[in-house]
Amino acid sequence: MRIFLIPNYGFCFGVKRSIDMAYHTIKNNKTPAYTWGHIIHNPQVVAQLEKTGVSPLDSLKGIKPGKLIIRSHGVSPEFIPKAKKMGFEIIDATCPFVQKAQEYAKRLCNEGYNVVVIGAAEHPEVQGIIGHTNFRATVINDLKAIAKLPRVQKLGIVSQTTLSPEIFAEMVGKLLSKAEEVRVYNTICRAVISRQQETLELAKKVKLMIIVGGKNSANTKRLAELARSQGCEAYQIETKSEIKKQWFKNKLSVGVTAGTSTPDWIILEVVQAIKNLSLPKKKPRK
Ligand code: SF4
Structure with missing residues (x-):
């Protein structure tokens, strides 16, 4: 089975910038650090960041003030002065x-x-x-x-x-x-348009598409819709653990694409897992 991956996968500029800003913020940081909501629509990246001590918040009430990272989605303008007044230091990672x-x-x-x-x-x-x-x-x-x-x-x-x-x-x-x-x-956004175009082009060449990205990611869902619009069988998954062997039965080729908030390592793990499916099983040694 041949596996095709879109040429430009991985984080878009705005998502990469917000993640970099978050890790930079927590370097040598002594105060609590938070993100306003989940930093991106990708549970695995959110979990990694949480392990480093950055908690996502959906309310500031009763929270000990610290550094508060605004995600790439941005916020309503009254939010920032309100948070500052409550003692939070704002790190604004809103995508330009x-x-x-x-x-x-x-x-x-x-x-x-x-x-x-x-x-x-x-x-x-x-x-x-x-x-x-x-x-x-x-x-x-x-x-x-x-x-x-x-x-x-x-x-x-x-x-x-x-x-x-x-x-x-x-x-x-x-x-x-x-x-x-x-x-x-x-x-x-141009990054979204080119991701959609690359997905469409790939979907025209194959019968099966695997779309990697957060189930709550709007741009990832859209990629799945686009793949289906080309008559492809398409499955949206967050990690390699969701891959099902039967999807690949009688398929000579598969396309892999991913949302703009899906990190490279998750995409490459999915590609490797698909490759492993078509490898001949090793015979047990006698
Ligand atoms: S997809 Fe969103 S976060 Fe990424 S570059 Fe475009 S506008 Fe910014």
């Missing part, structure tokens, strides 16, 4: 591309546009973006939601950074009928 989306949303709002964010309302990145509009922006995730929007004078649009360009284009096309003036900022 997410910051751009936050700035555009804020600018649109200040210039009188009704802001629409295309993405998943519950995702922390989207929560941070709408926070920059004082929670005045509307979040939409599908075409049905567009039908319910009122027609307005000025409409401003930004996107969650991990959205697929095709979905964004389709939604923007429909939104054009909702206002006289429409301003669009394409805030989809």
